[in-house]
Amino acid sequence: TSQTSKTDDPQLKREIRLMKNREAARECRRKKKEYVKCLENRVAVLENQNKTLIEELKTLKDLYCHKSVLGKDLQKAAR
């Protein structure tokens, strides 16, 4: 006899496969979008950190080179 116990129907198997791949594609696109946003956010964070580090390095270098840093220190200590 024709055993249709599980999914021996080729058309049904195909539809099931297409359905699963459809959902998988949606989730994959979602994850990829999240990944790109993660990259952009990471770039922004690293950008700010690099700017801060460069400013701090300039301050320390100028301090070491006898340039008055009192103003910046007082300004930073005021807030």
Next chain:
Amino acid sequence: TSQTSKTDDPQLKREIRLMKNREAARECRRKKKEYVKCLENRVAVLENQNKTLIEELKTLKDLYCHKSVLGKDLQKAAR
């Protein structure tokens, strides 16, 4: 009379539109891929600069706090 001078044929217009959108989609995917690679490369560059700046800041801070920095200086001057 039936004027077919340009593209009054609706089927032909559709095919032309589909063709153009096909090529546009290819170029768009190519640009998006290049953009993601640009982001990843930018992250890597910012990462290295961040590491270098932090190391340099540590060195200058330690130097200012009386820690001997002669070894690192000689090491960096050797190469």
Next chain:
Amino acid sequence: MAASNNPRKFSEKIALHNQKQAEETAAFEEVMKDLSLTRAHRLQLQKTQYLQLGQSRGQYYGGSLPNVNQIGNSAMDLPFQTPF
């Protein structure tokens, strides 16, 4: 391929980037904290120096007055001058 540096799944890529960002942010804030302490300490010592300036004038008794232009310059006694 789970421990690869360039995973195939987006989830692993996101996890790797979040991990790196956490480490780098920790190191960054560590350095900034140390610099803040250094700045605070420098400021405190500058104030101390400024307040004790009237009393410490005794060491110049009978000699020349200190160079007032150098007061407030936090690096005035460095062993070598590097004005780049």
Next chain:
Amino acid sequence: MAASNNPRKFSEKIALHNQKQAEETAAFEEVMKDLSLTRAHRLQLQKTQYLQLGQSRGQYYGGSLPNVNQIGNSAMDLPFQTPF
């Protein structure tokens, strides 16, 4: 929409990122160059100090010897001690 901070076209996004990266790399290399000069100058002055140490000993004639432990410490004469 060409001058927007978040353009729609990928080409403009790539152009913006390349521009920012160029500026940041320029600032980065500028600071690193200055630090290299500072380091070189510091090294040269340390060597000069070291080589002139034998001749400058005359200033201690009849007095106490200089503290050898402080030789090689490039920040030994700082106005305030901040050993964080």
Next chain:
DNA sequence: CCAGGCTGACGTCAGCCGAC
């Protein structure tokens, strides 16, 4: 106003790679 250029999102096919 609207025709056209780019892009977001979808479904489908093909291929890779790990788990079974």
Next chain:
DNA sequence: GTCGGCTGACGTCAGCCTGG
């Protein structure tokens, strides 16, 4: 080995925005 989960690439539709 095969099988299933993810992803790369494709073509298509829908929508935004700008130039004409």
